[in-house]
Amino acid sequence: MSALPEFLGTKNGQRATVGGVLLVAALFPLAFDSLATQLDVAIFVLAYVMMALGLNIVVGFAGLLDLGYVAFYAIGAYTIGWLASDHFTGVGGDEGIHVAASNFVSSIPGIHLNFFLVLIAAMIIAAVLGAFIGLPTLRLRGDYIAIVTLAFGEIIGRIALNGDEITFGDYQLTNGQQAISPVDQPYLPGADYEFDSAFNLRPYYWAGLILLCFTLFVNFRLRDSRLGRAWIALREDEVAAASMGVPLVRTKLLAYAAGAALGGIAGGFLGSYNNAINSNQFQFSFSIFVLAMVILGGMGSIWGVTAGAVALAVIDRYLIPEVLDDLPSSFGLDFQLTQLSFGIFGFLLVLIMVLRPEGLFPERRRKIELTEGVGTDESVFEVKA
Amino acid sequence: MTPLLEATTVSKIFGGLVAVNDVTFDIPRKSIVSIIGPNGAGKTTFFNMLTGLYRPTTGTIAFDGTDITDMRPDRILASGVARTFQNIRLFATMSARENVMVGQHARMSGGLFGSIIRTPKVRAEEKRVHETAAEKLELVGLARKQFDQTAINLSYGDQRRVEIARALASDPQLLLLDEPTAGMNPQESARLTQFIQHLRDEHGLTILLIEHDMKVVMNVSERITVLDHGEKIAEGAPVDVRTDERVIEAYLGKSTT
Numbered sequence: 001m002s003a004l005p006e007f008l009g010t011k012n013g014q015r016a017t018v019g020g021v022l023l024v025a026a027l028f029p030l031a032f033d034s035l036a037t038q039l040d041v042a043i044f045v046l047a048y049v050m051m052a053l054g055l056n057i058v059v060g061f062a063g064l065l066d067l068g069y070v071a072f073y074a075i076g077a078y079t080i081g082w083l084a085s086d087h088f089t090g091v092g093g094d095e096g097i098h099v100a101a102s103n104f105v106s107s108i109p110g111i112h113l114n115f116f117l118v119l120i121a122a123m124i125i126a127a128v129l130g131a132f133i134g135l136p137t138l139r140l141r142g143d144y145i146a147i148v149t150l151a152f153g154e155i156i157g158r159i160a161l162n163g164d165e166i167t168f169g170d171y172q173l174t175n176g177q178q179a180i181s182p183v184d185q186p187y188l189p190g191a192d193y194e195f196d197s198a199f200n201l202r203p204y205y206w207a208g209l210i211l212l213c214f215t216l217f218v219n220f221r222l223r224d225s226r227l228g229r230a231w232i233a234l235r236e237d238e239v240a241a242a243s244m245g246v247p248l249v250r251t252k253l254l255a256y257a258a259g260a261a262l263g264g265i266a267g268g269f270l271g272s273y274n275n276a277i278n279s280n281q282f283q284f285s286f287s288i289f290v291l292a293m294v295i296l297g298g299m300g301s302i303w304g305v306t307a308g309a310v311a312l313a314v315i316d317r318y319l320i321p322e323v324l325d326d327l328p329s330s331f332g333l334d335f336q337l338t339q340l341s342f343g344i345f346g347f348l349l350v351l352i353m354v355l356r357p358e359g360l361f362p363e364r365r366r367k368i369e370l371t372e373g374v375g376t377d378e379s380v381f382e383v384k385a
Numbered sequence: 386m387t388p389l390l391e392a393t394t395v396s397k398i399f400g401g402l403v404a405v406n407d408v409t410f411d412i413p414r415k416s417i418v419s420i421i422g423p424n425g426a427g428k429t430t431f432f433n434m435l436t437g438l439y440r441p442t443t444g445t446i447a448f449d450g451t452d453i454t455d456m457r458p459d460r461i462l463a464s465g466v467a468r469t470f471q472n473i474r475l476f477a478t479m480s481a482r483e484n485v486m487v488g489q490h491a492r493m494s495g496g497l498f499g500s501i502i503r504t505p506k507v508r509a510e511e512k513r514v515h516e517t518a519a520e521k522l523e524l525v526g527l528a529r530k531q532f533d534q535t536a537i538n539l540s541y542g543d544q545r546r547v548e549i550a551r552a553l554a555s556d557p558q559l560l561l562l563d564e565p566t567a568g569m570n571p572q573e574s575a576r577l578t579q580f581i582q583h584l585r586d587e588h589g590l591t592i593l594l595i596e597h598d599m600k601v602v603m604n605v606s607e608r609i610t611v612l613d614h615g616e617k618i619a620e621g622a623p624v625d626v627r628t629d630e631r632v633i634e635a636y637l638g639k640s641t642t
Binding site for chain 1: 475
């Protein structure tokens with residue numbers, strides 16, 4: 001009987017488990033209708049997990065409490081809005097600019113880069129912005145980082161909202177609440193296949209799954225690298241890390257940039273799937289939502305964060321709006337459960353903090369840090385003798 | 386031959402407090418030099434200036450002919466000055482080996498993309514660093530079975546060992562040890578004294594020591610500098626310093642007769 005748990009503990013066992021989970025995840029859409037609600041939910045889940053894993057690099061690995069992560073969702077989404085829609089109608093004359101676009105899209109004016117090229121652009125732009133937002137936090141620690149990043153998240157959100165007033169030439173920056181829409185669907189030039197979310201959600205799901213695998217891969221590789229060790233060293237003792245040769249500025253900015261890049265990809269993917277980039281999507285509460293996934297799962301623990309993100313995303317996109325929404329009315333109460341969703345998340349978070357403060361699947365180090373109270377908040381700029 | 390490290394008229398003032406006052410100091414190559422002085426004499430402040438954690442208020446510090454006065458701590462380490470801390474500062478949740486691997490950070494080149502793709506070069510580098518870490522831990526005498534033990538679970542003496550191994554891993558020319566025998570019993574101190582000499586004789590390191598244990602200091606040092614209230618009050622061979630009136634006064638108080 002003990003053979004199975006033992007096998008799961010070995011390296012091959014873990015590989016088999018991951019392989020099994022991936023296989024189930026890959027076959028999942030076949031169990032449902034091609035336009036099923038479950039598929040729609042699953043696509044959001046994939047995107048949210050990617051964002052949580054991106055934030056995990058910043059918060060979980062490097063210990064930089066980032067409350068403005070929504071900024072990278074916004075940047076990723078707007079990148080696809082700008083580079084794969086008719087937003088800049090007149091650019092490139094009547095023809096527009098098309099790179100590896102489908103036949104259908106080729107007839108529309110504006111800038112139309114292939115979805116996958118846009119994702120790369122989104123990654124780069126988000127990474128640069130991430131490092132830029134990181135700059136003013138370099139001398140700060142803990143809560144103060146949270147305040148500065150929160151402000152940046154708000155600034156990006158406000159710019160998105162009021163971007164219809166920011167114009168250059170004939171073009172608005174963001175369209176504000178009017179939304180940039182429609183957005184080009186992903187297109188595979190080699191196979192001459194264009195996604196169509198109006199008929200079939202499965203390709204989106206599989207694309208999301210591949211992007212998620214990439215995100216997971218990046219997380220694992222970074223964790224077990226020179227950079228990953230430097231992040232942990234910084235998180236635990238900035239003074240000792242600097243004295244042992246870890247360059248603070250560079251190492252912190254790389255954490256911000258790497259986290260932001262993954263957020264940018266997820267944002268681009270979700271922007272394309274939503275088919276509309278609306279400034280309403282980029283609220284402060286979303287930053288908290290993603291952070292809650294990281295904390296719920298266990299900061300720094302890759303599988304923990306994945307599980308936390310899946311749990312919260314399913315609750316947010318499926319359980320509350322689809323399954324339990326009418327629950328209050330069955331008790332004779334006059335409201336919908338969706339109106340309470342943030343209250344429910346808050347309650348869950350408090351519950352976790354009381355019962356299991358290290359998260360559902362804590363990382364070994366974080367557990368030691370919490371229970372032994374190790375680590376120091378001393379910064380290199382305020383060393384005591 | 387020029388000294389390995391030269392501090393010229395270095396002062397550090399915190400608000401109204403003069404922690405280090407106009408100290409000029411050098412470390413000859415391949416020597417073992419000690420700084421002693423009563424508590425609060427400015428020894429660790431001086432150390433912090435040498436390693437870039439503090440910027441001197443006035444004065445300059447040169448290492449191996451290069452001015453390091455305004456250099457960042459990580460750059461100073463990369464140029465060849467490594468240190469340990471008075472109150473051990475290991476990365477508590479990392480294993481002994483991982484701690485020593487961080488010490489080699491400046492000697493590695495793997496970046497963001499290299500780490501993600503894990504190029505053959507990065508792979509080879511990781512392997513090398515892994516092995517070097519074991520070598521250094523062996524050198525400081527940590528038991529092999531402790532290599533993968535979490536730092537916080539190591540005994541006090543072993544933590545000191547790992548900290549020295551971490552500093553050595555950066556392949557320094559100059560090793561600064563801040564009270565390395567604090568909390569050690571006489572046997573352990575004696576062994577450390579031998580080890581310090583071994584590092585100098587066999588590995589060609591230059592060593593600067595802050596130390597309270599007079600037995601260690603007198604045995605191991607070729608030259609002793611005495612600080613009191615931030616000022617250098619004596620400097621010389623152990624025999625001379627031991628009999629210096631101002632030193633005795635600083636440690637024991639002024640005779641009233």
